[in-house]
Every structure is written in structure tokens, then in C-alpha cells.
Amino acid sequence: MFYREAGQFKTSYQADQAIFPIRQDLYAYIAFLAVAFIGVPLLASDYFLSTLMLPFLVLALAAIGLNILTGYAGQLSLGTGGFMATGAFAAYKLSTAFPDMHLIIVFLLSGLITAGVGIFFGIPSLRIKGFYLAVATLASQFFLIWMFNKFGWFTNYSASGVISAPPRTVFGDFYITGPQAAPVTKYLFCLSFVVLLALLAKNLTRSNIGRKWMAIRDMDIAAEIIGIPMLKTKLIAFAVSSFYCGIAGAFWAFLYTGSVEPLAFDVNRSFQVLFMIIIGGLGSIMGSFLGAAFMVLLPIFLTNAPHMVGVEISVSTLSHLEAMVFGVLIIFFLIVEPHGLARLWQIFKEKMRLWPFPH
């Protein structure tokens, strides 16, 4: 009844190609942003912001990165953790080597450095694909983590191998990183970055390069025959994807945890992000957010659920039970909707257009 585009006439190609072709979608989006930027900081507690919203935003960013590579360009990658670690350590080295460098520039540069690393590890994708490529990207995962563990230069020779984000401000006295930083400022900083980058990603995937990625994903030989340069397009996908993952890693270290060791980005992190995009929806920016929300909320829910219903279970049993429920839910989701939460959302919108008169 409310969600209907009757009477909205498009009079230009521009209007036809807008991200939100239906006006209600645009309003909903703006309202959602308003809640995220104004409502959440006003209402949410510090605990909520720093344990839920920050990991959600950071992981959503990493999921967008992987979704560009796997969902849009069709290159299955298990190296996300390694690229996130690269971003984190690049940001650390940059901000300690150049204390005067502005934090935003640090983050952008660490993204660019990760993009370079990503291009390097993307070279094999020109010859191999599918699961072979996934295993090959595992090489980058294990090699990068080993490298950050092994060479003290990356951690400024800290004995424990842990890096801590140095305190930095963005403008005025608002600390973004370090112990003085308030969760609210961290959250707002992170949110604005993520919103901008997500918008950029959405537009990239709608552009010339995005269509090339999708052509390669759907059939690479056919894409090559119609004149899409394989080398350039695949490497751009790796570069853009690693750029996002690198910034996500830097955020993880600087904004979310504050201090981090290479093991935080081990192969389980890669799998976690991969789960996000599969459950959220391959080839969907919206799906990256939905998947990240699901994967952040689910463990918290599973840990707290037994308390809510008043059952006391020992900690080790609980953790095994959690793993099981997690596995079962993943299987269940894949059986019910293999195309992810984003598809469910689309189906819901289609239904809403006709509701309450479906005939």
C-alpha cells in the first residue's frame, strides 16, 4: 500500500539509472542514515557501540571488499585475513614512522599499500580459477601472517608481537585512536568512512568496470572474446578488493580493538568474512552489511541465549554447542536461501509492492 511507485514517472535516463529508482527506497535510506548518524550515538551505550557497532562496521567493510572480488568478479579468495593484517600493519608503520601524518591519509595509504600486495597475489588468478585459486590465495594468508610474526620491523620490535594504535586526532581534540578516544567519536568516524566507501563500491559495481567484473564472473572466456582485458580487469578487482580489506584491517586494529596481533587475522577471519558474503548474498553490497550483521550478532546471541532461558551450561560445552548451532544455521540458511539474505530482502520488497492486494 505504501511501497508503490505509482505516479513516479522517470523523465530522464539519469533518473532511470539512479541507485534508488523508487522514491520510498531513497527516503528509507536517508531515514536509516539519520538513525545511524544521529539516533544511535544519542541512544546507544558505549558498550553497545564498541562491542557491536564497531566490529559490525569493520567487518561489513571487509565483506564489501571480498564481495567485490568474489561476488562481482568471481574470484574466490581465502586471503582476506592476510590482506586485513597488511592494512593494519601498514597503518601502524605509517602512523608511527610519520607521527604528523593525518589519520585519514594514513588509512587511505594503508589501503593503497594493501592494494599493491593484493595485485601481487592476484597475479596467479590469470592462470587459475575456482577452488584452485582459493587454495592459492591461502598462500598469501599464511605467508603474510608468518611475515608479520617473524620480522620485528613490522611491530617496531615489540617483544610480544602486538601492535597498539598510537593516539591520534582527526580534527581539534577529538581522539579517534588511543585510550582517550570515546566510542562515539570512533563510531562516527568509522561510520562515515564505511558509508562513503560503500557508496563508492556501489557505484563502482554499476559502472563500466563493474560490468566487466560481472562479465568475467559469468564466463571469463566469453568476456575475453568480446574484448574485456583479462589482466587489467582481474587485477583491478584484486586491487580494489584489497584496498577495502586493508582499510578494514586498519580499522580493526586502530578503532575496534586498539591493539592487535597478527593472529587476529588468521585463516578463521578469512572464513568468517567469506561466510558473511555467502549468507548476506554474493554480488550485493547490501548483502555484505546484512551478512556482517548476522555474523556479529549470532555468536553474541548464542552465548547469551542459555542465560535468557535460564539454563546453565559449562563454558566448554557451551562453546562446542555454539559451534554446532553455528554450523547448523549455516547449513539451514544455505538450504533455504542459497542466494543469501539480500535475496530474501528483494523477495520481501516484491511482496510489499503488491501488498495488501496481491491479485
Next chain:
Amino acid sequence: MHVERSVLTTIGAMLVLMTALPWFVGQVSEDVFFEWPFFLEVAIGGLLSGVMYSLVALGFVLIFKASGVFNFAQGAMVLFAALSFVGLKDLGVPLWLCFILTAGIMTLVAMTIERLVLRPLVNQEPIILFMVTIGIAYVLDGLGQMIWGSEVRMLDIGLPQDPSFFFDGKILINQFDMFAALIAGALVAALVIFFQYTKTGRALRAVADDHQAAMSVGIPLQHIWVVVWTVAGLVALVAGIMWGGKLGVQFSLALIALKALPVLILGGFTSIPGAIIGGLIVGAGEKVSEVFLGPLVGGGIEDWFAYMLALVFLVFRPQGLFGEKIIERV
């Protein structure tokens, strides 16, 4: 079996490289101690532990060939089988009965997976099936450790653990590894007999060759899937007992599945001999490079050597050693 000449050349080149590089490094660098008996000892130890990788990779290949599913849960199956085995044994059940009971459990697991997971997901894309096996891995990990506990358990199956010496005491080889290799060899022989000379084995090969053709001559696909997952479960059981006897039964067993991945792509996803030779190459290469090349960069390269080897190898031979040549058409 017909083997392409290029495959033999590639294997030969790798062997030469694997020998020449440590020797060269030994001559050049002060940090590296190189002597032929020592090198042989390291290489043989590596080959024997490579056999263990092959065992895990074998389970992958079986399932991939028959159902096109990239089964990430193979490592979890190894852990689950080993946990059940050692759990039953600690209850006082005799060894042979343990083996039979655990084999029964693995059959049950295979049937459950086929009925509840694979059947609803027929005809889905490979990546979805891959993700679902990760889900299965979580369930098996959680279930196994919930039932049997998560502490490290020692598993003594009566194999000798002492090292034995060869060539006037110059080369030291662990007897357990040798027995493990023998058992693995026997398992592979049994599998070959099963695949070549039984009716079910023939049906399995038919399915592996061409799903549709197999179905059209009346081979029930779902039945075959149960069989192949069961066989993979049994292979996992043997691998679990072997690894468990070596390292103790613990969660890290599930992680050797990750080590089996480079073995797979070296050998080719669809080839049983490939899994074995890939395992041997990775095992030996890993140990040799750790001992002789590791000191140059500070050690620990065992963690990623296999993956890097696989990566570099794939760039030159994308289908692996014995994989089917990838032919693509638009």
C-alpha cells in the same frame, strides 16, 4: 596407467630442484648444515609424513570425484573419527571392536549428511556446496568435542614408537612413520581393488566420469553419494588413527585438512595417484625446506611453504600434476 611424459619431467625437475637447492645453500651459507646422510634422513622423514597428508587428501579426492563437492569437512571427519575411536577405546572396548564401531558411526554420519544436507542442495553451485561443507565441519567439530571432551588424548594402538637406524646408524627413521606408511599403502591397495573389481566400485567410477551418463544407465546417484562419503569417512578414520597415534587426538587434527589442500592442487583434484604423489612431494619439500632453507629467513617456513609451492606450481600447470586438462568452451 598411462602417464604423460610432461608429468614425469615435472616430477623429476622438482626432485632435482629439491636436492640441488639444499645442497647449494649448504655450500654457500654458514647457517645451514648439509651432509648427504642427514639430507636423506630429513627427506625420508618428510616423505613418510607426506604419506599422512596423502591420506587426508585421498578423502577429498574421493568425494570430489564422485559428487563434485569440495569437502572442507574432511579434516573435521578425521577429528570426529579419531575422537570417537579414542573415546570408545578409553571406555574399555577392544581395539578391533572400536574400529568396527567407529566405522559404523562414520557410515551413519555419511548417511545423515547425504539425507539432510546434500539432497536438498542438489544442483546448486559448487561454492554453495563448499560453504555447506564448512558448516558440516563446524557441526562435526562441535559434536565430537561435546561428546568426547576437548582435552588432548593419547592414542596407543600398539605400534612401535622407537626410532630405528639404517646405514650404520647414519640415518634415523621413526618406526611409527614406517608402519603408518605401510598401513596407508595397504589402504590405497584396498581402495584400488574396491574401485577396480567390485560392482559398487565400477558404479563409483562411472559417476565420477559422467553424472548424467551414469544416471541414464540406472546408477542411483544418492546411493552412490552415501557410499562415497562412507568410504571417505573410513579413510578419515584411518588417517585419524594414524595422526592421533602420532600427535595425540586433539583439535589440531581438524587443521591438517588445510595442509591437505596444497597436496590436492599439486596432484590435481580428481586423481588418486595425484593425491599420493602430491602428499609425498609436499611432505618432503616442506621438511627439506624447513631444515635447509629455513635458517636463511629465521625458520617457521613450514607454515606456508606448501601453499607457496602449490601457488608457483599452478601458475605453470593449472590442472595440477594428474588433473584432467582443463578445456573450456564458450
